[in-house]
Amino acid sequence: MNKEVKAFIKETIGVIVIAFVLAMFLRNYVIEGREIPTGSMLPTVQLNDRIWVNRFIYRFKEPVRGDIVMFQPPSNLNSETPYLKRVIGLPDESVEMKNQKVYVNGHALQEPYIAEPLDYEFGPVVVPDGCLLVLGDNRNNSYDSHEWNAWLTEDRLMGKAIAVYWPIGHFKLLPREVSFE
Secondary structure, X not given: OOHHHHHHHHHHHHHHHHHHHHHHHHHHHXXXXXXXXXXXXXXXXXXXOEEEEEOOHHHOOOOOOOOEEEEOOOHHHOOOOOEEEEEEEOOOOEEEEEOOEEEEOOEEEEOOOOOOXXXXXXXXXXXXXXXXXXXXOOHHHXXXXXXXXXXXXXXXXXXXXXXXXXXXXXXXXXXXXXXXX
16 A cells, blocks of 8 residues: 555544544534424424434523423433423422413413413422423423423433424424513
């Protein structure tokens, strides 16, 4: 093998190694692509959509109401599969579900993203410090905080979902959209 071929092979291997290390760093600490296996976030995120998850945002700021978050479920659920839900209740807030609506500290939320009005009641409960109450947008068909008998602790957050990127026809940014009536 001549010098040029050896140099080309060495350079190619170097580029591949650097690309692999950079890809692993980006995936683990910056942005990750995930496929959605359930319909709990319908109509916002469709079954089998692929989303980008910002993995570093919660190292610098706290989650806010309306963020769509990916997280490891509470340990009592015995599931290794990450969940995707919307943040509704923040620490020290009272949350109640009644009259087909969600109330936070006694004020009804305006939620244009939900699939249909609630068909159940829950609470009132006060979200403990360091915890969140999360719900799927497909409220009546979502296994979420109102059924777990456990709190989602902030240390289980994996990141914030920022966009649907596949299929290309579903591409969209994922805004918060939540407000009070």
